[in-house]
Amino acid sequence: MNGFDALYAKAKDRIQALSELPSFKEESIEQMLEGRGIERRDFIKWAAGITAMLALPSQFTPLFAEAAKMADRIPLVWLHMAECTGCSESFIRSDAPTVDSLIFDYISLEYHETLMAASGWQAEENLNQALKKYAGRYILLVEGGVPTAMNGQYLTMGPQGRTGLSVVTEAAKDAAAIFSIGTCAAFGGIQAAAPNPTGAKGVDKVVSQSVINVPGCPPSASNIVGTLMHFLLFGTLPALDRYHRPKWAYGNRIHDLCERRGHFDAGEFVESFGDDGAKDGWCLYKQGCKGPYTFNNCSTERFNQHVNWPIGAGHGCMGCSEPDFWDTMGPLEKPIDSHLVMGLNSTVDKIGTTLLTATLVGIGAHAVASIFMNKHDEKGGVSHG
Numbered sequence: 001m002n003g004f005d006a007l008y009a010k011a012k013d014r015i016q017a018l019s020e021l022p023s024f025k026e027e028s029i030e031q032m033l034e035g036r037g038i039e040r041r042d043f044i045k046w047a048a049g050i051t052a053m054l055a056l057p058s059q060f061t062p063l064f065a066e067a068a069k070m071a072d073r074i075p076l077v078w079l080h081m082a083e084c085t086g087c088s089e090s091f092i093r094s095d096a097p098t099v100d101s102l103i104f105d106y107i108s109l110e111y112h113e114t115l116m117a118a119s120g121w122q123a124e125e126n127l128n129q130a131l132k133k134y135a136g137r138y139i140l141l142v143e144g145g146v147p148t149a150m151n152g153q154y155l156t157m158g159p160q161g162r163t164g165l166s167v168v169t170e171a172a173k174d175a176a177a178i179f180s181i182g183t184c185a186a187f188g189g190i191q192a193a194a195p196n197p198t199g200a201k202g203v204d205k206v207v208s209q210s211v212i213n214v215p216g217c218p219p220s221a222s223n224i225v226g227t228l229m230h231f232l233l234f235g236t237l238p239a240l241d242r243y244h245r246p247k248w249a250y251g252n253r254i255h256d257l258c259e260r261r262g263h264f265d266a267g268e269f270v271e272s273f274g275d276d277g278a279k280d281g282w283c284l285y286k287q288g289c290k291g292p293y294t295f296n297n298c299s300t301e302r303f304n305q306h307v308n309w310p311i312g313a314g315h316g317c318m319g320c321s322e323p324d325f326w327d328t329m330g331p332l333e334k335p336i337d338s339h340l341v342m343g344l345n346s347t348v349d350k351i352g353t354t355l356l357t358a359t360l361v362g363i364g365a366h367a368v369a370s371i372f373m374n375k376h377d378e379k380g381g382v383s384h385g
């Protein structure tokens, strides 16, 4: 039995186990999708897309379709900590429904402060009930950093004024899995930027359970749904990198799969926004693109139903899926300070005047970027093993 056979057998067992759980919805997912104008073949195409995104062979496609049909059997609790709700907004505010956003409608969302009708005492009661009733079964999704200074008093919520810190640690206790959605929940986000007066931290720093980080400001719907679907189908955590991000989503550098990469290698850079290079889609490194230091799948998955992404639209990557990016990646529209990058910026300037060959430039940039990574690694900053 090879690795995929064992995984396939595991997924089949998981689907069998899910099918024995009570369903929370009256209509099937196929009926719901049909009612929203999405045909079965689009649903299968979506399942094939999830399979490819998770780097699994195509025989897993029918299994993902099966797992999606049972998405209503796993209760979900979504907590908001210190954040802007941008992660929820980006996910639910698409102008046309996609299977990704509709899966979210189909799951059993037991608690989500922005979406539910209840408020005050009733909302708190709903949360308590959900945590009790589904103990050991619910997935906990957290959006936002957790203030920890002054015993968490910088964030209080609900009619009893409980701290976010106490709510999240209690909810984590009986969760089957915990996902930190967005950079704030994963790494603290802008709340944790220096000097971080509220002591904001990522969820994995305040709970003792394992946490999957799905960073991004915001993360793409694909990365959120892919993480959910992986857990739904296998019931276990995916392979994670050193920052607890799923490797299938955060295993590649933006720069390595960027559509402007050929221009970087050829030494063709946008010198100012709106110039001829910008119109011709040249590399945005000199306009502050942090793609060489950022790990995410934006260049392949894109946003807004896979239509486009920031670099495609003409702005550099800001490094939003990296820890402490507010402190380490600024200024956002300038290359990182040359003392940090150890010469990458001067290499870029030389490229502009001497037109080094593509190979030399590529090798040079990679070597310098590696030095940057190692330097930050020593400081416990942005780095990847």
Ligand code: SF4
Residues within 6 Å of the ligand: 254, 255, 256, 258, 259, 260, 261, 262, 264, 282, 283, 284, 285, 289, 290, 291, 292, 311, 316, 317
């Ligand atoms: S520096 Fe940015 S725009 Fe240029 S190739 Fe790399 S990721 Fe793309």
Ligand code: SF4
Residues within 6 Å of the ligand: 216, 217, 218, 254, 294, 295, 296, 298, 309, 310, 311, 316, 317, 318, 319, 320, 321
């Ligand atoms: S391109 Fe960069 S800044 Fe933009 S969403 Fe992706 S990782 Fe974040």
